[in-house]
Amino acid sequence: xxxxxxxxxxxxxxxxxxxxxxxxxxxxxxxxxxxxxxxxxxxxxxxxxxxxxxxxxxxxxxxxxxxxxxxxxxxxxxxxxxxxxxxxxxxxxxxxxxxxxxxxxxxxxxxxxxxxxxxxxxxxxxxxxxxxxxxxxxxxxxxxxxxxxxxxxxxxxxxxxxxxxxxx
Numbered sequence: 001x002x003x004x005x006x007x008x009x010x011x012x013x014x015x016x017x018x019x020x021x022x023x024x025x026x027x028x029x030x031x032x033x034x035x036x037x038x039x040x041x042x043x044x045x046x047x048x049x050x051x052x053x054x055x056x057x058x059x060x061x062x063x064x065x066x067x068x069x070x071x072x073x074x075x076x077x078x079x080x081x082x083x084x085x086x087x088x089x090x091x092x093x094x095x096x097x098x099x100x101x102x103x104x105x106x107x108x109x110x111x112x113x114x115x116x117x118x119x120x121x122x123x124x125x126x127x128x129x130x131x132x133x134x135x136x137x138x139x140x141x142x143x144x145x146x147x148x149x150x151x152x153x154x155x156x157x158x159x160x161x162x163x164x165x166x167x168x
Contacts, residue, residue: 019073031133032069035096038126039065042100042119046107049115054103058123061096068092086140093134100127 023029039062046055068089071077077085104123107116 019070023073027136028072029069031129031136032065032072034129035065035126035133036062036069038122038129042122042126045115045119045122049107049111049119050113051107051111051116051119054107054119057099057103058119058126061092061100061126064092064096086137086144090134090137090141093130093137097127097130097134100124100130 019029024033039058043055043058043062046052046058071085077083100123104120104127107123108120111117
């Protein structure tokens with residue numbers, strides 16, 4: 001008879017694809033998970049509704065939120081420094097909130113079937129979730145920009161040091 005593995009032991013297989021618990025407990029992890037779930041629900045509602053022409057926006061937002069969820073969970077943002085991740089996330093959240101708000105108004109006012117109404121209501125909830133995410137990300141961007149403006153840029157600093165050493 002096999003002995004069960006200890007709870008902390010790494011198990012191969014599907015468990016390796018799951019994000020760490022500390023990321024799922026973080027605010028960013030919860031927001032990205034909520035955005036993914038809401039986008040998928042809205043996508044399903046639009047497929048089942050008369051407003052099927054709106055299904056592409058929730059599908060793209062679902063895929064982008066899922067990509068960022070796994071990118072942040074696997075710490076790709078720390079490995080790939082060439083992309084400024086908070087700015088990318090901010091732009092994604094702003095555009096998603098605007099798009100969800102617009103298509104939710106159209107779905108609720110133009111179509112009379114229940115699936116369109118449900119997609120519109122979930123779209124308004126998604127608008128709020130994306131707005132919270134871009135507000136938090138905007139505050140992170142603002143603190144980064146304030147921190148960056150107090151320190152002189154590296155290029156100017158080395159030029160000043162070069163001119164001081166030349167005058168000596």
